[in-house]
Amino acid sequence: MALAREEVGLPIVTEVTDEESLPLVAKYADVLQIGTRNAQNFNLIKKVARVGKPIILKRGMSSTIEEWLMAAEYVLLEGNEQVILCERGVRGFDSYTRNILDITAVPIIKHLSHLPIIVDPSHAIGKWRYVIKTSLAAIVAGADGVIVEVHNKPKEALCDGAQSLLPEKLEVLIKNIKEIEGYVRNCG
Amino acid sequence: MALAREEVGLPIVTEVTDEESLPLVAKYADVLQIGTRNAQNFNLIKKVARVGKPIILKRGMSSTIEEWLMAAEYVLLEGNEQVILCERGVRGFDSYTRNILDITAVPIIKHLSHLPIIVDPSHAIGKWRYVIKTSLAAIVAGADGVIVEVHNKPKEALCDGAQSLLPEKLEVLIKNIKEIEGYVRNCG
Amino acid sequence: MALAREEVGLPIVTEVTDEESLPLVAKYADVLQIGTRNAQNFNLIKKVARVGKPIILKRGMSSTIEEWLMAAEYVLLEGNEQVILCERGVRGFDSYTRNILDITAVPIIKHLSHLPIIVDPSHAIGKWRYVIKTSLAAIVAGADGVIVEVHNKPKEALCDGAQSLLPEKLEVLIKNIKEIEGYVRNCG
Amino acid sequence: MALAREEVGLPIVTEVTDEESLPLVAKYADVLQIGTRNAQNFNLIKKVARVGKPIILKRGMSSTIEEWLMAAEYVLLEGNEQVILCERGVRGFDSYTRNILDITAVPIIKHLSHLPIIVDPSHAIGKWRYVIKTSLAAIVAGADGVIVEVHNKPKEALCDGAQSLLPEKLEVLIKNIKEIEGYVRNCG
Numbered sequence: 001m002a003l004a005r006e007e008v009g010l011p012i013v014t015e016v017t018d019e020e021s022l023p024l025v026a027k028y029a030d031v032l033q034i035g036t037r038n039a040q041n042f043n044l045i046k047k048v049a050r051v052g053k054p055i056i057l058k059r060g061m062s063s064t065i066e067e068w069l070m071a072a073e074y075v076l077l078e079g080n081e082q083v084i085l086c087e088r089g090v091r092g093f094d095s096y097t098r099n100i101l102d103i104t105a106v107p108i109i110k111h112l113s114h115l116p117i118i119v120d121p122s123h124a125i126g127k128w129r130y131v132i133k134t135s136l137a138a139i140v141a142g143a144d145g146v147i148v149e150v151h152n153k154p155k156e157a158l159c160d161g162a163q164s165l166l167p168e169k170l171e172v173l174i175k176n177i178k179e180i181e182g183y184v185r186n187c188g
Numbered sequence: 189m190a191l192a193r194e195e196v197g198l199p200i201v202t203e204v205t206d207e208e209s210l211p212l213v214a215k216y217a218d219v220l221q222i223g224t225r226n227a228q229n230f231n232l233i234k235k236v237a238r239v240g241k242p243i244i245l246k247r248g249m250s251s252t253i254e255e256w257l258m259a260a261e262y263v264l265l266e267g268n269e270q271v272i273l274c275e276r277g278v279r280g281f282d283s284y285t286r287n288i289l290d291i292t293a294v295p296i297i298k299h300l301s302h303l304p305i306i307v308d309p310s311h312a313i314g315k316w317r318y319v320i321k322t323s324l325a326a327i328v329a330g331a332d333g334v335i336v337e338v339h340n341k342p343k344e345a346l347c348d349g350a351q352s353l354l355p356e357k358l359e360v361l362i363k364n365i366k367e368i369e370g371y372v373r374n375c376g
Numbered sequence: 377m378a379l380a381r382e383e384v385g386l387p388i389v390t391e392v393t394d395e396e397s398l399p400l401v402a403k404y405a406d407v408l409q410i411g412t413r414n415a416q417n418f419n420l421i422k423k424v425a426r427v428g429k430p431i432i433l434k435r436g437m438s439s440t441i442e443e444w445l446m447a448a449e450y451v452l453l454e455g456n457e458q459v460i461l462c463e464r465g466v467r468g469f470d471s472y473t474r475n476i477l478d479i480t481a482v483p484i485i486k487h488l489s490h491l492p493i494i495v496d497p498s499h500a501i502g503k504w505r506y507v508i509k510t511s512l513a514a515i516v517a518g519a520d521g522v523i524v525e526v527h528n529k530p531k532e533a534l535c536d537g538a539q540s541l542l543p544e545k546l547e548v549l550i551k552n553i554k555e556i557e558g559y560v561r562n563c564g
Numbered sequence: 565m566a567l568a569r570e571e572v573g574l575p576i577v578t579e580v581t582d583e584e585s586l587p588l589v590a591k592y593a594d595v596l597q598i599g600t601r602n603a604q605n606f607n608l609i610k611k612v613a614r615v616g617k618p619i620i621l622k623r624g625m626s627s628t629i630e631e632w633l634m635a636a637e638y639v640l641l642e643g644n645e646q647v648i649l650c651e652r653g654v655r656g657f658d659s660y661t662r663n664i665l666d667i668t669a670v671p672i673i674k675h676l677s678h679l680p681i682i683v684d685p686s687h688a689i690g691k692w693r694y695v696i697k698t699s700l701a702a703i704v705a706g707a708d709g710v711i712v713e714v715h716n717k718p719k720e721a722l723c724d725g726a727q728s729l730l731p732e733k734l735e736v737l738i739k740n741i742k743e744i745e746g747y748v749r750n751c752g
Contacts, residue, residue, distance in 0.1 A: 018583065018605075018608065020583065041605050061626050062626035064283075092280070094253060095252075096253045102280075104309075107317070111318070130292055133295040133329045137291050137329040141325040205417075205419055250467040279657040440658040442660065468656070476668070479665065480661060480664070482701075483698065500668075506671045506675070509705045510667065513702070516703075
């Protein structure tokens with residue numbers, strides 16, 4: 001991964017799933033991610049916080065806004081202020097989508113907290129077809145960014161293929177986000 | 189209400205809650221609304237459909253996408269094709285908001301159906317502060333419109349005051365929607 | 377149905393789904409049922425209440441305890457005190473069962489209200505295999521009764537076959553309930 | 565705790581919340597518990613499994629039956645077959661209770677798996693008043709046991725006081741369970 005970073009010049013985000021792998025991940029990744037399954041694993045969160053690198057803190061599968069902000073407090077209390085919250089959908093009753101994407105969480109977090117928030121529509125929805133529109137909606141709602149799953153051959157992906165955009169769709173998304181971001185800035 | 193319509197020139201939408209009041213409402217209202225509590229009251233839906241006027245069909249409090257589209261089928265089967273679907277939030281576990289607004293429903297409905305869809309963030313969220321951002325997000329996601337609660341003295345409102353925008357905020361919202369709609373049209 | 381009642385000597389419960397059919401149903405049924413899809417259709421509830429016959433009021437698909445008791449108030453306010461509440465499961469996130477059966481609702485209703493409560497595990501769960509155990513659990517929790525779906529050829533049932541007990545299983549259930557009811561009475 | 569065990573002769577169950585404290589807890593506790601916030605923390609589950617002591621695996625706050633059984637597989641795959649599943653309520657929409665207790669999970673687990681299952685109504689419901697009835701319901705549904713919160717001065721408890729039984733209520737519960745267990749064994 002470190003080699004890939006050098007080649008393409010993009011920073012690396014990697015999920016930390018346990019304390020054991022933390023030193024290795026901390027050495028190479030630029031941003032450490034706490035996944036939804038560890039969203040209330042406070043011991044891990046504290047240890048990851050102490051590394052001092054930026055952290056993406058995914059919302060728990062059924063975390064309330066308050067529980068999610070409280071999880072972020074564990075990072076802040078360790079003296080690490082580089083926390084990025086990530087809305088990734090919460091459990092709902094309709095199996096047409098994997099989860100229900102809570103876009104309202106974006107302006108709520110912006111109101112209750114000073115932390116940046118990004119949105120992950122791919123994991124929330126589970127179907128690539130709805131990822132572009134909801135990404136744009138998230139940006140307009142005030143999100144600081146989106147994470148989207150991309151694969152050049154989604155049908156051959158080991159996992160999450162159904163929710164992965166083709167690279168050409170990613171280009172469309174990036175172009176649209178750039179345009180709409182200009183709009184969002186102007187309308188204040 | 190008919191007098192008010194004459195004066196301001198706006199069409200009237202009124203909810204029909206039972207068969208008894210249907211003739212009266214049907215005489216004066218331009219659009220008939222089926223509320224969330226009657227979203228699966230198929231007998232009422234069929235009778236309202238037969239009036240032949242446009243219908244706003246709110247999503248049930250815990251209706252799946254499929255159940256909601258099936259409810260719309262009851263209208264279409266009566267030969268009335270003027271159905272407007274309205275996303276108004278579904279039951280969730282976080283009491284910070286009244287419901288959880290399902291903006292992803294917008295592109296899903298657009299994909300699965302030819303029916304127009306509007307979004308009601310006021311009832312979904314229950315707090316006026318988040319209504320403008322989520323309205324804009326809904327439009328960008330592809331919604332054909334939004335319904336928002338407005339009151340000139342929200343604190344004195346008989347009900348739903350907490351979710352009501354002041355008239356000046358409505359003007360801001362309308363201005364923003366017009367701008368963003370232009371953007372949405374252009375980006376295809 | 378009136379003929380069937382004469383023959384077998386059992387009272388008849390029939391769901392009322394609209395005002396139009398109310399007079400006919402009211403004439404022949406001994407108990408009128410408000411289904412889950414009409415659990416917040418207050419106009420229908422009031423009209424059914426005025427008939428003066430006992431009413432089974434099913435819990436709405438996503439009704440809170442409070443909303444359910446408030447729906448019962450509509451019946452009581454019409455001067456009809458013969459209301460039987462029926463827990464039939466609420467929407468949940470696990471599609472292994474149709475709904476999630478809320479057995480805790482039984483002691484809660486008993487604590488907050490004087491109304492009798494029965495439980496419908498068949499519709500809640502949707503799989504006959506779990507109906508006997510959960511029926512017994514409901515009785516031990518304090519339920520005044522259970523409704524179970526029965527069919528002598530479940531695989532040929534027009535609907536709800538998967539949740540229907542065979543008649544011999546019903547006999548087992550009745551025998552078990554009689555035994556456990558004795559226990560419940562004794563242990564106070 | 566080890567001293568307390570010697571004195572009262574009861575085995576000790578302790579939750580393991582991180583790898584760091586595992587050696588200490590493993591040394592003294594008889595049973596290791598994985599809490600609901602770590603229900604999908606597979607790295608921790610595997611490490612706790614390797615200790616070789618019995619494990620109580622709580623259901624995740626919004627785990628499906630399948631996800632819960634899959635988490636148990638992580639223990640079994642480490643060669644530790646002493647897994648006790650614990651139903652402790654799942655997230656629901658009604659804030660009258662902390663969670664919604666899923667008693668149906670008991671016969672489902674008994675059908676799909678050979679693992680023992682216990683129920684924790686105290687944490688599920690959050691109100692002591694409903695703990696006895698729901699405990700008995702769980703036993704009748706087939707549960708192998710219940711965990712209940714007890715405190716001799718609930719109002720002074722540091723946490724979870726509202727859901728704690730007084731010791732005299734615990735005696736009533738134990739007496740009732742013994743009686744009903746006899747019934748359950750006999751009715752087969």
